[in-house]
Amino acid sequence: MNAIEVNDLSKRFDSFQLKKVNFTLPKGSIMGFIGENGAGKTTTIKLMLNQLWVDSGSIQIFGLDHKVDEKKIKNDIGVVLDEGYFYENIKPRQISKIMEKIYTQWDAPLFYDYLNRFRLPTDKLIKDFSRGMKMKLSIATALSHHPKLLMLDEATSGLDPVVRSEILDLFLEFIQDEDHSILFSSHITSDLEKVADYITFLHEGGIIFSESKDELLHDYGLLLCGGEDYKTVDKGDIIGHRESRFGHEILVKNKERLKQKYKGLIIDSISIEEIMLFYVKGEEFK
Amino acid sequence: MIGLLYKDFYTLRQYGKTMLFMLVLFAVISAGLDNPATFFEGFIILMSMIMTITSFSYDALAKWDRYALSMPLTRKEIVAEKYLLSIILCFAAAILSFLISTVVLQFAPVEGFGMTAHLYATTTIICAALFFIGILLPLIFQFGVEKSRVFLIAIFAAPTAAVITLDKMGLSMPSEAALFSFVKLLPFGILLFYLLSYLISVRIYSSKEI
Numbered sequence: 443m444n445a446i447e448v449n450d451l452s453k454r455f456d457s458f459q460l461k462k463v464n465f466t467l468p469k470g471s472i473m474g475f476i477g478e479n480g481a482g483k484t485t486t487i488k489l490m491l492n493q494l495w496v497d498s499g500s501i502q503i504f505g506l507d508h509k510v511d512e513k514k515i516k517n518d519i520g521v522v523l524d525e526g527y528f529y530e531n532i533k534p535r536q537i538s539k540i541m542e543k544i545y546t547q548w549d550a551p552l553f554y555d556y557l558n559r560f561r562l563p564t565d566k567l568i569k570d571f572s573r574g575m576k577m578k579l580s581i582a583t584a585l586s587h588h589p590k591l592l593m594l595d596e597a598t599s600g601l602d603p604v605v606r607s608e609i610l611d612l613f614l615e616f617i618q619d620e621d622h623s624i625l626f627s628s629h630i631t632s633d634l635e636k637v638a639d640y641i642t643f644l645h646e647g648g649i650i651f652s653e654s655k656d657e658l659l660h661d662y663g664l665l666l667c668g669g670e671d672y673k674t675v676d677k678g679d680i681i682g683h684r685e686s687r688f689g690h691e692i693l694v695k696n697k698e699r700l701k702q703k704y705k706g707l708i709i710d711s712i713s714i715e716e717i718m719l720f721y722v723k724g725e726e727f728k
Numbered sequence: 729m730i731g732l733l734y735k736d737f738y739t740l741r742q743y744g745k746t747m748l749f750m751l752v753l754f755a756v757i758s759a760g761l762d763n764p765a766t767f768f769e770g771f772i773i774l775m776s777m778i779m780t781i782t783s784f785s786y787d788a789l790a791k792w793d794r795y796a797l798s799m800p801l802t803r804k805e806i807v808a809e810k811y812l813l814s815i816i817l818c819f820a821a822a823i824l825s826f827l828i829s830t831v832v833l834q835f836a837p838v839e840g841f842g843m844t845a846h847l848y849a850t851t852t853i854i855c856a857a858l859f860f861i862g863i864l865l866p867l868i869f870q871f872g873v874e875k876s877r878v879f880l881i882a883i884f885a886a887p888t889a890a891v892i893t894l895d896k897m898g899l900s901m902p903s904e905a906a907l908f909s910f911v912k913l914l915p916f917g918i919l920l921f922y923l924l925s926y927l928i929s930v931r932i933y934s935s936k937e938i
Contacts, residue, residue: 493797493938513800521798526791529739536738543731544799593798 443505445469445591445623446490451499453489458647460485462499465642465652470620472613474634474655475627476714477644478722483627486644487595491521504590517546520584524596527580530569534562537583545587556582560608574605581609585616592616592624598633606630610637631715641714643721650721655714662717663697663709666690671707679703682720693720732801732809733816736783743782750775755828763838765829766849769822773857776821780814780861781880784873793938803934807869811926814861822854848911855918860884862918862925869932 446467453460460482467473475483488494490501492512501508503515528537534557542548557564560578568576577597584592592613598606614637616622628634634641635655642652651658665675672690679700682693693716694700694709701709754771758764787793796806826846833846841849863883868876 488794488938491798493794495937513802516798516800519798521795523791523795523798526794526798528735528795529786529790529792531742531786532735532738536734540731540734540738543734544801546800 443469444502445504446473446625447500447502447505448486448490449500449502451486451489451501452497453485453494454497458482458485460489461648463644463647463649465649467623467625467640469623470617471639472617472624472626472637473640473642474631474638474714475625475642475644476629476631476634476718478629478718481644482647483644484595485647487593487625487627490593491516491519517587518590520587520589520592522577522580522584522592522594522597524599527576528568530567532568533565534568534579535564537579538586541583541587548587550586552588553582553586556585574601577601578605578609581612585612590621590623592622592626594624594626594628596627596629598628598630606633613637631713631718635714643718645721658714658717659711661695661697662712663694663700664712664716665692665694665700665704666708666710667692675704675707684720684723693717729801729805729809729812732796732806733813736809736813739786740779740783743779747775747779751824751828755832759832759836763841764836765833765838765841765846766853768829768832769825769850770853772821772825773818773853776817777814777857777861777864779817780810781864781868781873781876783810783813784868784876788873797938803936804930807926807929807933810865811922811929814865815858818854818857818861822850826850848908851915852911855914858918858922862922866925866928866932869929869936 444466446465448463448465451460451463458480463482463486465473475486477483485494489496490503490508492509496509504518506515508515534553538548538550538553541553542550554564556562557579560575560582562571562575562579562582568579571579581594581597598609601609610633613624613626617624626634626638638655640653641655641658643650653661662681666689667675668689672692675692679694680692681695684691693712697709697711751772754768755764758768758771761767793806797803830843830846833841860883864876864880867879871879
């Protein structure tokens with residue numbers, strides 16, 4: 443079964459449009475949601491949470507309609523937002539008291555376990571917390587009602603590498619349960635490269651690709667060549683192109699096949715960040 | 729919904745301390761007036777209304793709406809909680825200030841202002857407060873709390889202006905008996921008005937994109 447199924451999702455604003463977005467997050471996996479700021483990641487998440495209204499298309503979470511079964515779905519989702527949390531004049535202990543009344547499955551001992559693990563005080567006002575501590579608290583809160591799906595909107599942005607790696611470890615732990623899934627939007631692609639099973643890339647409101655990470659890294663490559671060789675490369679093989687002092691860099695797909703085709707040329711592996719940059723900033727792509 | 733009430737009470741707790749200070753301050757100020765009870769109660773209940781509005785400000789500061797709408801809470805519940813909060817705050821303030829002024833009246837009685845008149849006066853103040861907040865809440869749900877502060881002034885200015893205008897036009901104040909029968913009907917009218925206001929707010933908030 444799939445944790446999330448998004449079909450032909452569209453939403454129009456005055457200055458921005460989400461165009462027929464499709465992706466599927468299978469149960470038991472982590473999906474990284476990438477794209478530059480304003481690509482439509484937050485809009486998509488808001489639509490899934492029924493905070494914005496869908497113009498057309500459908501969203502199913504745990505196989506249920508996101509609107510009809512909203513309350514049921516939300517009881518099983520943990521959400522971490524980059525903005526939007528408790529007012530800062532509140533203490534973690536009080537958060538537990540509040541959540542106990544909101545989530546049917548709130549687990550206070552588990553919440554205190556997380557606080558302990560993250561070395562967060564239970565009786566201090568949130569306003570005295572650092573950004574990293576606040577984020578850890580948000581994540582502890584999101585995990586303490588035994589959610590099946592964790593949705594994170596830019597949750598690790600602005601955190602130092604130590605805190606980020608602590609959080610990523612927690613995600614990997616959470617995903618050990620086959621029933622659990624994570625949708626994780628971020629523009630820190632290195633984090634996603636570490637933990638994600640699938641990568642969905644949004645650009646200007648449309649999906650560029652939504653594929654398994656391993657296949658992506660296996661499939662895409664960077665062809666390096668000089669000006670003369672560049673002319674011999676089939677235009678159909680070029681997905682993105684960048685010219686520098688040292689020659690031409692070409693984003694290609696089907697790396698292994700092309701290695702056979704262009705025997706004299708070098709085809710390197712490429713990181714997700716570079717793939718993203720090629721699409722966003724490249725001169726040409728199809 | 730109970731969780732939301734907890735949340736508002738926790739966040740307003742800081743504010744509650746200021747309220748207690750005001751309570752003492754206004755008890756002292758009103759002691760010098762002809763009828764300390766109505767002034768004191770009026771002010772305390774007004775403060776409770778402002779507390780409701782403050783809870784919206786805190787929500788806006790924390791961008792709470794988006795977070796709340798990721799939880800298993802319906803939009804109806806979110807609206808209902810604010811109405812319940814305003815009623816709880818209003819009655820808590822009314823009972824507290826009524827008790828204090830009753831004690832004060834024991835020591836410094838005001839002529840012609842017995843227990844019955846005191847109860848009528850308190851009821852009227854509660855109804856007036858709920859009337860104002862009933863107008864204000866849908867406006868806050870529609871326009872947000874910051875813009876609604878302007879309405880707050882308008883809402884208070886309008887009835888005052890109306891009374892002054894009527895007075896200038898030479899209309900005499902109604903008789904005491906007429907006033908008393910009006911006060912008896914008032915709570916029912918306010919109850920209906922409040923319900924209507926709630927339904928309007930639910931409608932507004934349910935169609936809102938966050």
